[in-house]
Amino acid sequence: MNKWIKSGIFLILMIAIALGSSIYKKTHKIEKCDFDGVHIKPIYQVDIILRDNATKRFDSIYCAYMWLSQNMDAVSYVRVTDEVTGEKIDSSIAYYVESEIITNNVNNNRVHAFLKLEDAEKHAVSYKGRIVKNPFEKILRGVNKGEKKTLE
Structure with a gap:
């Protein structure tokens, strides 16, 4: 594979990861404490x-x-x-x-x-x-x- 194809695949993967991360954050609400705002385990x-x-x-x-x-x-x-x-x-x-x-x-x-x-x-x-x-x-x-x- 030449350099441009590898760069293109890498760029597409990075965009897919960024979009996936954004969607995950929107669909998986992280509960925060109503007193100090810390993530609730x-x-x-x-x-x-x-x-x-x-x-x-x-x-x-x-x-x-x-x-x-x-x-x-x-x-x-x-x-x-x-x-x-x-x-x-x-x-x-x-x-x-x-x-x-x-x-x-x-x-x-x-x-x-x-x-x-x-x-x-x-x-x-x-x-x-x-x-x-x-x-x-x-x-x-x-x-x-x-x-x-x-x-x-």
């Missing part, structure tokens, strides 16, 4: 469901806590993500562990959520952690207490 996602059924999404328990402390009157309930299964669960039934594993480098969140006590204990032992109380409990003042929400 699904395994650490926290959702705050408002009284009007709107949802605020957060990248960490820390961000959700900070937002909630300033907006508690608008909140219906909070759901966290079980780090083992990825299942979204009501925050009132989760077990929480503070460990050396940082989920967000911006705010150094070290609190993790689990559906099962055994999973929380395993994480605590493996990552020099300890089981802690529900961080949302004091702020919510019983909004979640005793309620089991049906989650999608």
Whole structure:
């Protein structure tokens, strides 16, 4: 192949890659935290469901806590993500562990959520952690207490 054909093929490939990347970005929405704007990793996602059924999404328990402390009157309930299964669960039934594993480098969140006590204990032992109380409990003042929400 001569030099011009190789250059033409290279140029066509570069254009195809650029177009593909642009289309991918438009069709695959990247969720951003409603508190600090950081990309949300699904395994650490926290959702705050408002009284009007709107949802605020957060990248960490820390961000959700900070937002909630300033907006508690608008909140219906909070759901966290079980780090083992990825299942979204009501925050009132989760077990929480503070460990050396940082989920967000911006705010150094070290609190993790689990559906099962055994999973929380395993994480605590493996990552020099300890089981802690529900961080949302004091702020919510019983909004979640005793309620089991049906989650999608």
